[in-house]
Amino acid sequence: MTTQTPTATVSSAIRSSSAIRSSSTTTRSLLTCAVVASPLWALVSLTQAATREGFDITRHPLSALSNGSLGWLQITAFLLAGALLAIGATGLRRALRGTPGGTWAPRLVRIAGLGMIAAGAFVMDPIDGFPVGAPAAEVATLTWHSYAHFAAGSVTFTSLIAACYVLGRRFGRAGNRRYAIASRAAGTALLIGNGWAMGGGPAGTLTLAVGAVTAMLWISAVAYRTRRGV
Numbered sequence: 537m538t539t540q541t542p543t544a545t546v547s548s549a550i551r552s553s554s555a556i557r558s559s560s561t562t563t564r565s566l567l568t569c570a571v572v573a574s575p576l577w578a579l580v581s582l583t584q585a586a587t588r589e590g591f592d593i594t595r596h597p598l599s600a601l602s603n604g605s606l607g608w609l610q611i612t613a614f615l616l617a618g619a620l621l622a623i624g625a626t627g628l629r630r631a632l633r634g635t636p637g638g639t640w641a642p643r644l645v646r647i648a649g650l651g652m653i654a655a656g657a658f659v660m661d662p663i664d665g666f667p668v669g670a671p672a673a674e675v676a677t678l679t680w681h682s683y684a685h686f687a688a689g690s691v692t693f694t695s696l697i698a699a700c701y702v703l704g705r706r707f708g709r710a711g712n713r714r715y716a717i718a719s720r721a722a723g724t725a726l727l728i729g730n731g732w733a734m735g736g737g738p739a740g741t742l743t744l745a746v747g748a749v750t751a752m753l754w755i756s757a758v759a760y761r762t763r764r765g766v
Contacts, residue, residue: 570624614656621649651692
């Protein structure tokens with residue numbers, strides 16, 4: 537039988553406390569990535585939508601901004617925000633481990649981040665006169681990278697919608713009705729926006745943009761709330 541001395545006990549407690557602090561710091565840093573990812577993408581996208589010549593958010597999807605001489609800005613926004621979201625998902629997994637939604641919410645956020653990276657890597661074709669000089673009529677045959685972009689977008693949107701609903705269920709089970717409603721509303725905004733755009737509804741690209749930005753910013757808001765609780 538061994539007996540720990542008071543000094544050894546204190547030393548062990550200090551090491552344990554330091555390990556906990558280090559783990560919490562790492563988790564907060566990872567969550568910070570998720571916090572800034574969506575606002576970064578939204579800021580770059582919406583600023584360009586308002587300033588780039590020939591772009592009309594009621595006719596052109598935000599992804600079309602990857603075309604033209606300034607297309608590198610949107611491509612970079614996709615790649616960087618996607619990477620930050622995928623990294624931030626690790627922070628969500630660490631913070632939510634063992635709790636309702638703690639498995640699937642981070643997984644879905646990571647998939648959404650990877651989808652954004654793919655959407656940045658595969659640029660969609662010019663559309664409806666944008667960028668300036670592009671054909672005004674829709675091109676009958678799309679390029680392979682345009683199809684790849686649309687597939688990546690579908691993965692991203694589906695994952696974001698599912699993540700919002702999973703978080704809604706999580707908050708609902710925790711008794712946080714306000715956050716549960718907000719989570720489901722964010723997911724529904726993207727679901728309706730994407731469906732409206734796919735169905736060719738009037739100003740479909742605008743409703744899609746509103747839905748996408750809403751869902752993405754909500755993920756960042758949840759990451760921020762989670763970071764404060766770590």
